[in-house]
Amino acid sequence: MxxxxxxxxxxxxxxxxxxxxxxxxxxxxxxxxxxxxxxxxxxxxxxxxSKDRLIAAYLEHRNRVWHEFLDEQLVLRAPQTAEDVVLALFGALTDWLAGSRNGCGFINASVELAAPDHPAMPVIVGQKQWMRSEFEAQARLAGMADPGELADRLLLLHEGALVSYRVAAMTNATEVAARAAADLLAGWPRLDG
Amino acid sequence: MxxxxxxxxxxxxxxxxxxxxxxxxxxxxxxxxxxxxxxxxxxxxxxxxSKDRLIAAYLEHRNRVWHEFLDEQLVLRAPQTAEDVVLALFGALTDWLAGSRNGCGFINASVELAAPDHPAMPVIVGQKQWMRSEFEAQARLAGMADPGELADRLLLLHEGALVSYRVAAMTNATEVAARAAADLLAGWPRLDG
DNA sequence: GACAGTATACCGACCGGTGTGGTTACTTTC
DNA sequence: GAAAGTAACCACACCGGTCGGTATACTGTC
Missing domain, CATH: 1.10.10.60 (Homeodomain-like)
Incomplete structure (x- = not known):
């Protein structure tokens, strides 16, 4: 480590x-x-x-930077509720992508490497699954029903924004995702009626 | 042509x-x-x-095959309303991806080619924007309010499913997207109260 | 004397792309 | 109806360049 x-x-x-x-x-x-x-x-x-191990190190490094950025953004945005934490994550995405143009380094790496047994693959899948687990944890904290399903849908919006920003030239992709996430959370059933 | x-x-x-x-x-x-x-x-x-022009031909061909597949699926699923057309598109996605494992060929190509002036780039962006315009057209037909915003969100779910399926190893990504799309359409405001 | 580093030369494999020359088969023209 | 032309193809050899990776020899430093 x-x-x-x-x-x-x-x-x-x-x-x-x-x-x-x-x-x-x-x-x-x-x-x-x-x-x-x-x-x-x-x-x-x-x-x-080897180059392959350097690639893995690059992705681990990028993952660390991403986490540090998120921590910093969460302090800055100071969300009060678990829902706000989720929305802060989507808000942070806009800032993260500002001036990047190349979208998500992990998605890109996954496509470029292709081979499932590449030493960097666990880092890539791990990054995505960490995002999902974070969504799920916050959904559970917020007392949402079926936090797994909600986390899946939030991840879809998250990844969809990353890829549409780059591939479909959708410059406002992260803002759309943030609005969609907000509506999704607002309308989602809760455990305690 | x-x-x-x-x-x-x-x-x-x-x-x-x-x-x-x-x-x-x-x-x-x-x-x-x-x-x-x-x-x-x-x-x-x-x-x-050249290889580059062969790549462009490959993507044009794949785009044709995709459209033929969609037409076929729409006949098969015979959607009655505009909402059902959208849901049929998401349903078709599941069948399209079954046994593919590599996700969306256009997203992959966009990442692999990178260069914005590559002869194949217009084909890639065009494919994504066609999907969006199809969503928007159906949203308008269904009498939805703000069909542009709705189309954006549907595209996000669509692309999110494609990429999560491949990168995050989310095997049920298309089903989640279909459920999310159904809920999104059901709750969306309409022009005529 | 182990470690981190520089400098440079080299390797085999593979890459996209070209050039030459020859073969089949169909079509046009006198 | 034979000759001439042409489009599609094969076989094969060759090109310059780049790639990831290695080897050797030397320097400075704790």
């Missing part, structure tokens, strides 16, 4: 993160990453072993 | 379609396609000019 990185290792991971996200994993070669990090390819392979 | 294909051309397009969808566009080389179509690489280039 908390494997300490050498200075050069940190630079490599930072360079890989921006390049992989901005230009795509397959497009970016290891030479380009090494050059951007001002490091020799030897050092890159000493630190990360 | 209706450029007639030679026998070999047809075989090439068929081979490219399955290989591109099943293994990814970047992964599959032109040699593999030529071999699968039992054709020389020369013939492939005589027919399609």
């Amino acid at each position: 908390a494997d300490r990185l050498t200075p050069a290792g940190t630079r490599i991971l930072a360079a890989a993160s921006t390049l992989f996200y901005e230009q795509g994993i397959r497009t970016v070669g290891v030479d380009a990453i090494a050059a951007a990090a001002e490091v020799t390819k030897k050092t890159l392979y000493d630190r990360f072993g | 209706a450029d007639r294909l030679t026998p070999a051309g047809t075989r090439i397009l068929a081979a490219a379609s399955t290989l591109f969808y099943e293994q990814g566009i970047r992964t599959v080389g032109v040699d593999a396609i030529a071999a699968a179509a039992e054709v020389t690489k020369k013939t492939l280039y005589d027919r399609f000019g």
